[in-house]
Amino acid sequence: GNSVTQMEGPVTLSEEAFLTINCTYTATGYPSLFWYVQYPGEGLQLLLKATKADDKGSNKGFEATYRKETTSFHLEKGSVQVSDSAVYFCALGYSGGGADGLTFGKGTHLIIQP
Amino acid sequence: DAGVIQSPRHEVTEMGQEVTLRCKPISGHDYLFWYRQTMMRGLELLIYFNNNVPIDDSGMPEDRFSAKMPNASFSTLKIQPSEPRDSAVYFCASSLPSYNSPLHFGNGTRLTVT
Numbered sequence: 426g427n428s429v430t431q432m433e434g435p436v437t438l439s440e441e442a443f444l445t446i447n448c449t450y451t452a453t454g455y456p457s458l459f460w461y462v463q464y465p466g467e468g469l470q471l472l473l474k475a476t477k478a479d480d481k482g483s484n485k486g487f488e489a490t491y492r493k494e495t496t497s498f499h500l501e502k503g504s505v506q507v508s509d510s511a512v513y514f515c516a517l518g519y520s521g522g523g524a525d526g527l528t529f530g531k532g533t534h535l536i537i538q539p
Numbered sequence: 540d541a542g543v544i545q546s547p548r549h550e551v552t553e554m555g556q557e558v559t560l561r562c563k564p565i566s567g568h569d570y571l572f573w574y575r576q577t578m579m580r581g582l583e584l585l586i587y588f589n590n591n592v593p594i595d596d597s598g599m600p601e602d603r604f605s606a607k608m609p610n611a612s613f614s615t616l617k618i619q620p621s622e623p624r625d626s627a628v629y630f631c632a633s634s635l636p637s638y639n640s641p642l643h644f645g646n647g648t649r650l651t652v653t
Binding site: 466468469470471474514525527529530531532 | 543580581582584606632641642644645646647
């Protein structure tokens with residue numbers, strides 16, 4: 426079956442540090458890949474997505490590139506802020522994230538210290 | 540756009556009691572999903588609906604769990620009887636049917652069964 430593996434957290438960084446959160450997946454066919462973010466007390470929100478190999482998704486300074494050869498979709502940001510503190514979920518799906526739901530990783534808790 | 544609305548935000552109940560969680564999806568969204576989030580298992584898809592019809596309920600853990608969608612603007616997830624291991628945050632999400640449509644999550648219901 427499909428699965429998503431993320432690096433264990435929490436990840437603690439200082440403000441303005443470089444961020445990488447690793448994500449690898451196992452899937453058949455050609456899934457779309459997503460990063461969702463969950464702020465305290467809220468539901469998940471789509472952060473960025475990529476629908477085919479070598480696509481780069483980007484939003485709010487975050488980027489991730491769909492690497493089929495390494496089955497990875499690592500999340501990066503050049504300079505993190507305290508407001509980026511949240512839980513980040515990597516996910517895959519086959520209908521753009523709508524029609525059949527998504528398979529999520531367990532989430533990585535990111536803590537940014539001032 | 541009011542977003543996906545879930546109620547209640549918090550529910551505390553005793554083992555053996557019936558629990559009903561409610562969800563109002565975004566107007567015009569044809570897909571509705573129920574997820575459960577725990578520390579141990581992360582985010583699990585329980586069931587999803589398309590046009591009010593249940594499509595896949597393979598994630599529903601036991602017969603104690605049931606979900607309905609009587610119309611396009613309302614869904615319920617019921618647990619009867621509830622058990623302490625059902626304690627989790629339950630999320631409802633909705634989406635459009637088109638390719639690349641993201642999931643829109645509600646803020647969740649935190650269920651505690653004592």
